Amino acid sequence: MLLLAGALAPLALQADVIFSNLSGTTPSTYLAAIGSENLPPNGTRLAVAFTPTGNFSMTDAEVLVEAGAPTAYFDLSLYSDSSGVPHSDLEDFGSDLSAPSTFGLVTADSFPAIDLTEGTEYWLVLEPYDEFSVIDWGLGGSSNVPLAEITPTDGLWSAAGPENLQFEIDGTPITTTPEPTTLPLISVGVLGLLIAARRAVKQRA
Numbered sequence: 001m002l003l004l005a006g007a008l009a010p011l012a013l014q015a016d017v018i019f020s021n022l023s024g025t026t027p028s029t030y031l032a033a034i035g036s037e038n039l040p041p042n043g044t045r046l047a048v049a050f051t052p053t054g055n056f057s058m059t060d061a062e063v064l065v066e067a068g069a070p071t072a073y074f075d076l077s078l079y080s081d082s083s084g085v086p087h088s089d090l091e092d093f094g095s096d097l098s099a100p101s102t103f104g105l106v107t108a109d110s111f112p113a114i115d116l117t118e119g120t121e122y123w124l125v126l127e128p129y130d131e132f133s134v135i136d137w138g139l140g141g142s143s144n145v146p147l148a149e150i151t152p153t154d155g156l157w158s159a160a161g162p163e164n165l166q167f168e169i170d171g172t173p174i175t176t177t178p179e180p181t182t183l184p185l186i187s188v189g190v191l192g193l194l195i196a197a198r199r200a201v202k203q204r205a
Contacts, residue, residue, distance in 0.1 A: 016056070016170070016171065016172065016173055017168060017169075017170055018050070018052050018056050018058065018116065018169040018170060018171045019050040019051075019052070019167075019168065019169045020142075020167075020168035020169070021141035021142045021143045021145065021164060021166060021167065021168075022062075022064065022105075022141065022142065022166050022167070022168050023140055023141050023142045023166060025140055026103055026138075027064065027103055027138030027139050027140045027166065028139075028140065029138075029139045029140065030066070030068075030136040030137055030138050030139055031046055031136075031137050031139065031149075031163070031165060032044070032068050032134055032135065032136050032137070033045055033046050033074060033126050033127055033128050033133075033134070033135045033137065034068075034128065034133075034134050035071075035128040035130055035131040035132050035133045035134065036128075036131040036152075037131040037132045038069070038131075038132075038134060039152040040152065041152065041155070042150060042151070042152045042153075042154075042155040043127075043128055043131065043150075043152060044149055044150060044151055044152065045125060045126065045127040045128075045149065045150040046125070046126050046127075046137055046147070046148075046149050046165070047079065047085075047086045047123045047124065047125040047126070047147070047148045047149065047157070048123065048124050048145045048146065048147055048148075048163070048165050048167060049081065049121050049122065049123050049124075049145055049146035049147075049148070050121070050122060050124065050145060050169055051119060051120065051121045051122070052116045052117070052118055052119070052120065052122075053118060053119075054118050054173055054174075055115070055116065055117060055118050055173070055174040056115075056116045056171035056172060056173055056174060057113035057114065057115055057116070057171050057172045057174055058078070058113060058114040058115075058116050058169060058170070058171040059109060059113055059170055059171050059172060060107055060108060060109035060169075060170045060171075061076055061078075061093065061094065061107070061108050061109075061124060061167065061168070061169050061170075062105045062106065062107045062108075062167060062168040062169075062170075063076065063105070063106055063124075063126060063137060063165075063166070063167045064103055064104070064105055064137070064138040064165075064166035064167065065099045065100070065103070065104075065106055065126075065135050065136060065137050065138065066099055066100055066101065066102055066103045066104070066135075066136045066138070067099040067100065067101050067134070067135070067136070068099075068134035068135055068136040069132070069133065069134035071130070071132040071133045071134070072098065072099035072133050072134060072135050073096050073097065073098055073099070073128070073129035073130060073133050073135075074094075074097050074099060074126055074127060074128055074129050074133060074135045075092065075094060075095050075096070075097070075126070075127050075128075075129055076092075076093060076094035076097065076108045076124065076125065076126055077089050077090075077091065077092045077093065077094075077124075077125045077127075078090045078091045078093065078114060078122055078123070078124065078125070079122065079123040079124075079125050080122065080123070081120075081121040081122065081123060084146065084148070084159050085123075085148045085157040085158065085159055086123040086125055086148055086157050089125075090114065090122075091111060091114050092111075093108050093109075093110070093111035093114070094106075094108025094110075094111075095129070096129050097129075099135045099136070103136075103138050105168075113171070113172070115174065116171065121146075123148065124167060124169070127150075137165050137166075138165070138166050139163065139164055139165060139166070140164060140166065141164035141165060141166040141167075142164070143164065144162035144163060144164050145162060145163065145164070145165070146159070146162055147159070147160045147161060147162060147163040147165065148160060
């Protein structure tokens, strides 16, 4: 039984980092997501892209932000990609999140796990929760990623060049469950090993 458990151990799911460019340093510069009260008529929204290197169930997202105004609440969403900019809203997983007064990580994890496909580009979108909020998203990450933004002029997403806004996406790897016929084969193999080991012990005795 111990050998069988060992054979099946690789099937256990482990939490993992899907993407991270957190540098561990306090940002000296930032980009701001600004509510429409400060930048009418549309305000600004920011989005960064990431591409999973495997199949994952996304469990949380972290962003390094600070309050850029007395009111600093924001939403986080996951969008699909279309021609290098966010396309459609796949999941809203952080609503009315509060930015700290100085740069710190804010985690959104109160949502059902979202399946992400290897090699597919996704967008993490940050937008002010209301028209009064301003949120500073810290730069200085360990790598550059695609950036898109909505500006007050037209209210449409546009590519804004790569940038190093700091964030992390976490999740659980999606592993392939063995076919039903595979488990009996594993059991037979383990049983054979046990029999062979027992015979070897008898021969030595």
